């Protein structure tokens with residue numbers, strides 16, 4: 595058994611990153627400034643879109659985007675239940691109704707058919723989720739949305755560096771990325787709203803900082819013009835330069851991180867093929883580049899004679915950390931009790947919610963760590 599605990603995720607922070615953050619701390623300007631502005635430009639250039647707005651989190655980005663799109667009471671917002679709860683919470687907090695699309699059983703993503711099945715005359719927004727580093731099937735989803743005049747906001751929290759049909763996620767439409775420490779790149783906490791629509795970008799920029807009408811970063815002032823006025827009440831979700839400088843350095847290493855994640859993931863796939871009780875996810879059938887944000891497997895619990903929770907507990911005892919991405923949102927207490935959600939609504943989502951488990955995957959891992967995970971899995975399964 596491994597001597598040291600292997601976490602399921604760990605950010606890759608270099609000494610030079612620590613130095614860069616230290617330089618910002620010593621500079622006299624630590625909140626939103628030059629680094630946040632450069633981070634936005636560099637991220638927009640990386641994904642290949644018109645512009646981007648950096649925020650304190652992807653959740654903050656989703657909050658202001660829903661506000662900018664005018665989502666409110668009487669509106670329905672379609673999204674999968676196999677997602678992080680933040681999106682669904684924000685839909686409810688906006689006074690709108692979340693409507694859950696089921697997912698493909700083997701990619702964990704809602705595709706055009708699952709989304710079309712739940713659209714109504716009240717649908718005002720679709721939020722597809724790119725899952726685990728693979729892209730959702732955006733072309734047909736965009737076509738369905740365009741036919742009905744419904745906007746799309748892509749949850750790209752797992753998709754920094756992901757490509758769909760030869761283009762990076764974020765290159766077109768509106769996509770929100772997360773830089774939480776477990777994501778493919780981190781700024782400590784942080785998020786980025788990428789959009790082609792200049793009006794939407796302006797609204798997001800305004801709403802993320804008090805609703806002030808002027809945001810141009812004034813280099814002589816090191817900030818906003820003191821004369822700026824509130825043009826609509828906004829929030830406070832700006833990203834500090836302490837975080838932005840780390841984000842910039844991580845962005846420069848993102849492709850290298852993702853190459854390493856891919857090597858590890860492919861090795862995992864080979865090794866796990868030896869274990870009948872472990873069911874891997876499938877790659878989507880369309881052209882794509884996987885960013886391998888998460889290494890998710892499903893435990894065939896009938897065959898193993900072991901629940902997923904017991905499996906995770908067993909691995910922990912063997913010093914292997916795991917994650918759960920995600921427990922279906924519609925089965926959380928609030929959504930069962932207040933929205934009347936119940937088991938049976940979303941069969942593929944529920945089947946996976948009971949069986950998925952995220953195994954350790956991060957760029958600084960070694961192939962020997964993967965071997966340790968596979969050995970531990972075999973031991974846990976044989977013990978029963």
Ligand SMILES: *Cc1c(COP(=O)(O)O)cnc(C)c1O
Nearest residue numbers: 651652653678751772773774784
């Ligand atoms: C992490 C995550 C978010 C939220 O990102 P934050 O930056 O933590 O707000 C949203 N959606 C999904 C699918 C995520 O995994």
